[in-house]
Amino acid sequence: MSIGYGVFWGIVPLWGYQMLCCVSTALLFRLNATLAAIASNISIPPMIPLILYLSFLTGGLCLGDTGADLSLDKFTDFDVVMANLYQYVIGAVVLAVVVGLLTTLTTFVLLEYIFKRKSKRP
Numbered sequence: 001m002s003i004g005y006g007v008f009w010g011i012v013p014l015w016g017y018q019m020l021c022c023v024s025t026a027l028l029f030r031l032n033a034t035l036a037a038i039a040s041n042i043s044i045p046p047m048i049p050l051i052l053y054l055s056f057l058t059g060g061l062c063l064g065d066t067g068a069d070l071s072l073d074k075f076t077d078f079d080v081v082m083a084n085l086y087q088y089v090i091g092a093v094v095l096a097v098v099v100g101l102l103t104t105l106t107t108f109v110l111l112e113y114i115f116k117r118k119s120k121r122p
Contacts, residue, residue, distance in 0.1 A: 002032040004104025006039025011051055011096035013089055018043065039103070051095075056084065058098075059091025 009022035018040055026036040043051060063086075 001104055002026060002035040003039045003107045004100045004102075005029075005031055006036035007042050007103040008096045008100030009036070010040040010042035011055070011092060011099055013055070013092040051092075052088070055088050055092035055095050057091065058095045059084075059087035059089070062090050062094055063087055 005026060006022055009018050009025075012018065012021075014021060019037060022036050022040040023033045026033040
């Protein structure tokens with residue numbers, strides 16, 4: 001749960017406060033704050049363009065026809081982000097929830113597999 005929770009906070013659009021929110025709420029929910037903090041570092045500089053683009057794309061899907069057309073060739077400037085902030089925020093929150101849940105599920109399945117494999121060894 002802690003890893004998926006950290007990934008969720010790493011994608012949520014609270015730039016500058018993601019780590020603080022992640023660690024403080026992880027402690028509140030009695031999750032492993034260290035794992036959550038490490039996982040929240042998904043928003044490192046090489047990943048930011050991908051997260052921004054996927055957030056816009058998800059926001060466009062959520063808003064239907066009202067979302068802005070953001071093909072990759074138009075996604076070149078931060079002004080595009082600011083002009084379509086509503087679409088970005090909606091998409092980022094939805095993306096954060098979906099990726100956080102998928103990460104939690106994937107981590108759970110992998111850990112179950114690893115622990116079952118270890119328990120079968122003589």
